[in-house]
Amino acid sequence: MSVTILIATLLVLTAIGFWLGRARAVATASGGAGRLNSLPGYYGYYVAIWCGLPALLLVLLWLAIEPQVIRALVVHSLPASARDLDPARLGLLLNDVRNLATGGFVAGSVDAGVQAAAERYALLKAIGLAAMTVAALALAIAGLTYARRRIRPDFRARARVEATVRIALIACSAVAIITTVGIVLSLIFEAGRFFARISPIEFLLGLEWSPQIALRADQVGAAGLFGAVPLFVGTLLISVIAMCVAMPVGLLAAIYTAEYAHPRARAIIKPILEILAGVPTVVYGFFAALTVAPFFRNLGEGVGLQISSESALAAGIVMGVMIIPFVSSLSDDIITAVPQSMREGSYGLGGTQSETIRKVILPAALPGIVGGFLLAISRAIGETMIVVMAAGLAANLTANPLDAVTTVTVQVVTLLVGDQEFDSPKTLAAFALGLVLFCVTLVLNVIALHVVNRYREQYE
């Protein structure tokens, strides 16, 4: 019985439970539903919850834990020589075992130990599935009978069902917290393993980045260099270029739509900005790599400038275009939130419209706009696809926008894409970079959200 069929069976049982509970409630009341404490449906829901919920939770928990247990058992059964392998090679060996057990393809010859482990793996898998099926079905049926026997006309079924719903709602809202905790823990844990090999000081202050680890230990540069400063500078450079485009254009576009544009013009401008916001970043990346970068290179050739075909300029400008709608919609919200009375006061003193905007509205809206800018910067720092496709891979420490630079996100992608063992400093470095990225954007976001909220409260 596969997991899908098991879950389907449990759902059918749950439906039967609902029907049984309802029928029983009506039967016990015999003198009509009026004597029941709750509507008959609630008794049905009560039985269904007891039948389906524990069994489904058991299946989920089992599926989450089973691979770890089986892995431990298989490793235990491996010959001693294999058990002493370092984690990375043990992982490869276990992969072979798994492939062999599921009838997949295994490269090279297979020795008897691995073969035996594969058989054991397949056996354990089968036992696990059978045990899970039996346990889940037993739990479902036990829950069903227990709940059904508790049904009496004075049983407060609605209160129980509503309490469960309330707990489920709380669980839903806790997902946001669990996600944050998951992100923080996984980043800290993996980055911690990285910092156990490379010192944080070398990582944060080193000027050389070349994470390629040689295949043999005696090759030149075998250790790899993990100084991330060139990546930080590259990220900063591209973000600064992007903000130079996005801040003025986004803000001016917001001012124009909010203060000047005729409603009919606004009906055209708003959708244009919304479409720009909706274009996937991979499309911007395509545009940057195939159109904008060659355009700048040819332009540079025309005036005798050496512009790299992966220049920071092209990636930054396209990223800026991507962020324009973000800046403009945030600024638009904030500008329209400035009370009309302030505008009228300024007009009454004889200010022109642009003077009103520059000397009254913008200063009043400044905290909110700055908050919006901070959010935009955090967006630029975390943006991935545009730079992966249009910026370079080589870690040059330069502030020249015409050169190729690389960014934190580009390196995270290049370090993790493709098959490689999971325990080398090279892959762990990606998590260290991810941690830096998360911390920087988190700080920016917290400040920005705080500022924006404070500003909103001011005029509400």
Place this chain on the structure above:
Amino acid sequence: MSNGVEPMPNRLPAGAQNPVSAAVTASLKRRYAAERRFRLYGLLAVVFAALSLAALVFTIVQTGLPAFSTTMVRLPVTISSEAIDPAGTRDPQTLSGADYQKVVRDALAELFPDVTGRSQRRDLFSMLSPGGAYELRNRVMADPAVIGSRIEMLIPVADDIDQYAKGHIEASSKGIETRITDDQAQWFARLKDRGMIESVFNTRLFTAADSRSPELAGIWGALVGSFWTMAVTLVLSFPLAVGAAIYLEEFAPKNRWTQLIEVNINNLAAVPSIVFGLLGLAVFLNFFGLPRSAPLVGGMVLALITLPTIIIASRAALKAVPPSIREAALGVGASPIQTVFHHVVPLALPGMLTGTIIGMAQALGETAPLLMIGMVAFIVDIPSGPLDPATVMPVQIYLWSDSPERAFVERASAAIIVLLGFLIVMNVLAVVLRKRFERKW
């Protein structure tokens, strides 16, 4: 002072003006010029945004449109039974293992009896896509009766020849090497003169999965992968987000726990998506041992990314339901849960669905986190469920636009056109839903 009002008694001698009003009048010209300039800057910003969008769309349509047609050669092929099935048993095993490549090549060589040299023949054969042999095999397997007859087949040409036919690359001439030799260009011209070259709609683009040969590659595999991923995302994120929104908006007491959740949701909305990819890699793949490249994991990661979007939209929708509805329901004796689920949620549902569609559109275009969890592999099979290795549309676009062949770049553009089509449909749907069900209380 023109509309009949008595002029104020002027203390200054006649003819002289108030120095303040004189200064104001003198500066008016400058101030109005500044006003016009400022307005122009605003207009320029809008025009810049519009031009960027126009340039983007124009480039993509211009590169992508040719990919919707493809060049085929109509080739008379003699399927001799000696070549396919010398023993005459019609055994499917023999039929599937036969050398169809040779049959197709012989058919081409027949047209060019003057091509004899080894390297010349190699150049000649490389003009055809390997897809021709597969097609012939399928045809023979489906109907073994065609063995021994002469049939006409439309065989795709290799991607370089296709690009040449579309005028995107030139043939090599003295000194400049391109991917097309002089001979090939000449042979192509001869085929064209005989009317054997046809440009047809590229159906393969919509029926095939990825391939090493651009002329055989299609987006169907990626579309199916996207479908499974989106299905998982929707199933996970919609109930979770709506549940969270209902709790926060309707039930949560105002305490530190609630505040913590709210801060978290706002923060998650602004965390870079690539960090969610790292979470998926570390937790879903390495800790829980879920399969790499599977739409299940992709969908789970994307569900976490879209969660804040849907929660925020759903909360706004719930907030828009007037309190009188709740008070009326509570007044006739409904419990708080009944009030919310029977009366408030149905009224807020259009708003929640709009938010969900927008969240889904965002997830459909998301690429970076999926690269982290291995959905970037070269996958030739069409996934048949959420556990099969798959790739999705944006990742396919990334893979193709990264490849050196122009034909792949062209297909990446075509895939972008299809993806943007989907996104536009989803957004229009969201707008229509909002317009249709929007209620002013």
